Amino acid sequence: MNSHVDFEPTKKKFSFQELEKLFDEIFLKIDRSKSRFEVFKDFVTCSACALRNSLSGISKNLVVQSLEDEYHKIMAKYSKEDKSNIHHLFGLLIAMMEARALPHDVLGDLYMRFEFGSSHNGQHFTPTHISNLLAVMNSGQIPELIKQKGYVSCVDPACGAGSTLLAKVKCVIDGGFNPAKHLYMEGTDIDRLVALMCYVQLSLWNVPGRVFVGDSLTLKMREMWITPAYVHGAWYRKLNH
Template identity: 35%
Template sequence: MAESKYVKEFLDIFSKFGYRYSKWEVWNDFLYMAAASMANLVPTQEREEREQRYLSIINKYPKEFQNLFPELLGIVTLALSENPEQDFLGSMYHRLQLHQEQKGQFFTPYHISHFMAEINMVGVDEEERQRKGFITVSDPACGAGAMLIAFANVAKAHGINYQKEVLFFAQDIDLTAALMCYVQLSILGCPAIVIVGDSLVKPDFHPDNEIWYTPFYYLNHWRFHSFFEEKEAEGTGVVLDDKDVEKFAEEAGGQMIINFQNAS
């Protein structure tokens, strides 16, 4: 299959940073700003901190370089709209040779992820799905999210509206990987919780972990209450803090938002 024109466009824009900045720095700055601009669509507890970090990053660059970041994000969005069946950022990360071999960062080729998603779909308990109204899918070493992107596409092909009926759960020890996953799942409209932390030592909502909720998660969070009730019952989950919900709802001008806190 011919390579999408967006691959070349992305790499061309990326190369404009030249040798003035390291590829690694530009990649991470791009990801953080893309992720923060999506996360900050919702007035969360972390909003101010993320906004400040966004500003400190963008202000490092002169105007002509600042404009390249939204261009890169535009290309990622167009590439995923043209073909949602791909791990676009994961492949750019490899093409730019930024992957960290010491962390085992070799992302699964999309067709293998697709095959594995199909296998997982066989395990979906249809009765439970109907009763709960949703299914969950988790990748505790998510990388750029190839497996979860494939699951979204396979769910859609099986008649499941993944934007409403699937709760995506992702974790990676590496912030760069987790943010690639966050940005792609956000663009695809997946309700997702992306966690930065060691899934062996500090799984899920461990207090040391950094958590990123996608915009579609906030739109649909009420659908997934039973998931959190189960987590809470296991003692591994989260509880709603009513005071914070009220405070943020007030700040958001009455708009209802939810804040999750660790149960422990």
């Protein structure tokens, strides 16, 4: 995986539990001189940068050079073997999502399981089953909204790793709709790491959207991350009509 290349996940089929165990084993052996939180943060950041700059396949003008530089600066901290393992983690993340079959906050679960929440800004994420319940309770209007304007929008001003947004993606899929065509999402979080966790997961589920790093209360945004599906589907045009 470089900052422009999509990673092809392992083709052999494993259960989610087997993939989760393998992810943990590889993650825990990467550069033991660093904290697990630093390694996790680097993994998420590099994954986000790679997904964002994968848009270079459409146009070189879509490459964000600062993210390209950040990617290479982070990867330079690791040995060749550790770089390979970080690439492997990305493939395993994709495989874990495929094993789940429907949207699930995989990165949020990993974050909480490794207890990063207690040491990093006191972050705690909504459990997926709660997000799913809330999404189902508010999903009745989805078919009608899609019928009226062709898509439904969902905005989360405190998105965290994306549990609430992913639950809405699940509802759209359960309703027989294609998220890439019928769903637009925006998420915002003041914490860059968790915002990027959300961005990675929405991108891998092929959801058109934008994730902002900033303060929803003051409306001061530091960064905007557009998902590949947002560009591929020309959503910047749809939203302006």
